[in-house]
């Protein structure tokens with residue numbers, strides 16, 4: 693039985709320990725032996741008391757990637773933000789600034805995933821020149837630079853852009869007005885990762901490309 697994570701470890705929390713716990717939770721999930729996977733009762737929610745999260749995970753809305761489940765986390769342990777292809781807007785940035793600045797969370801993870809439909813739509817929009825209407829256009833426009841960078845006509849544009857878009861999102865967060873200082877000081881880490889739909893595994897992305 694793996695040790696029960698202790699998200700309330702307070703001063704012991706560092707970017708390194710937070711990342712280790714998050715990845716350990718994913719290994720429990722992949723192994724089919726989650727500690728918290730079964731514990732989704734109202735009683736568990738009540739028992740969480742005051743929240744002391746140790747990480748914030750920004751992921752996609754994809755219904756196959758429920759973040760608390762794939763990291764085997766309990767109530768009160770991680771903050772979760774989900775938008776199409778983890779697109780940032782000011783509400784998302786402000787929410788992350790709140791979690792880091794007010795709750796003292798040392799780790800921000802940007803989690804992309806294979807076969808992301810939102811990234812696929814951006815690839816399609818650039819290939820066909822047909823931009824969607826409504827607010828969906830806002831989402832597609834935020835993803836488009838990653839597609840352009842890897843080359844929309846590249847046969848592997850979809851998987852390549854998924855990786856590039858994670859890296860671009862990480863870079864934007866590291867340069868954020870309120871996050872840049874703590875990041876440079878080593879008090880906060882922003883990392884990029886990919887979720888594999890076929891295995892359930894989360895793998896950290898290397899700091900630099902190339903995507904191939």
Ligand SMILES: [Zn+2]
Pocket residue numbers: 752753754776777805807808809810811
């Ligand atoms: Zn997605």
